Amino acid sequence: MVHQIYLEKIKPHMLLILFVIAALMMILAPFPIAHAPSQHRYFVIEARQFAYSPAVLRVNPGDTVTIKLVSSDVVHGLYVDGYNVSIKADPGQSKSLTFVADKSGSFRLRCNVACGAMHPFMIGRLEVGFHEWLYRSIGLAILISGGVYFNARKKQAL
Numbered sequence: 810m811v812h813q814i815y816l817e818k819i820k821p822h823m824l825l826i827l828f829v830i831a832a833l834m835m836i837l838a839p840f841p842i843a844h845a846p847s848q849h850r851y852f853v854i855e856a857r858q859f860a861y862s863p864a865v866l867r868v869n870p871g872d873t874v875t876i877k878l879v880s881s882d883v884v885h886g887l888y889v890d891g892y893n894v895s896i897k898a899d900p901g902q903s904k905s906l907t908f909v910a911d912k913s914g915s916f917r918l919r920c921n922v923a924c925g926a927m928h929p930f931m932i933g934r935l936e937v938g939f940h941e942w943l944y945r946s947i948g949l950a951i952l953i954s955g956g957v958y959f960n961a962r963k964k965q966a967l
């Protein structure tokens with residue numbers, strides 16, 4: 810076949826160089842989706858023994874995040890790991906907190922008020938940005954399997 814003849818003409822080290830360039834692009838190229846325009850995001854979290862609802866908040870890097878914590882039974886708190894910000898809401902009351910999500914990653918939300926026996930398990934999550942590295946790893950894996958396949962075809966052609 811035509812492409813097999815073509816493959817024979819490419820020197821092995823050229824293929825390797827092309828592969829390395831493609832791999833570097835996969836790792837280093839800017840990710841356009843991750844840089845969505847920043848917004849002001851509002852969340853109302855209901856806190857009750859021993860859970861937050863919703864428990865997972867997703868925002869984009871650079872978003873201004875306002876969390877209104879509503880406590881429906883006892884005094885509950887909300888502490889955002891990595892951002893070192895917290896609020897405390899009295900029973901039946903609410904408290905708000907605003908911060909700029911300028912750090913990407915997954916951050917734990919914790920209750921910082923001893924609210925009962927299961928208090929240590931009262932946790933939630935703030936996801937800032939999507940899993941950019943996960944997508945890059947998947948892309949790299951596809952590239953590597955493509956390279957392996959390409960190499961196998963090349964050996965077949967010889």
Ligand SMILES: [Cu+2]
Nearest residue numbers: 920922924928
């Ligand atoms: Cu608690």
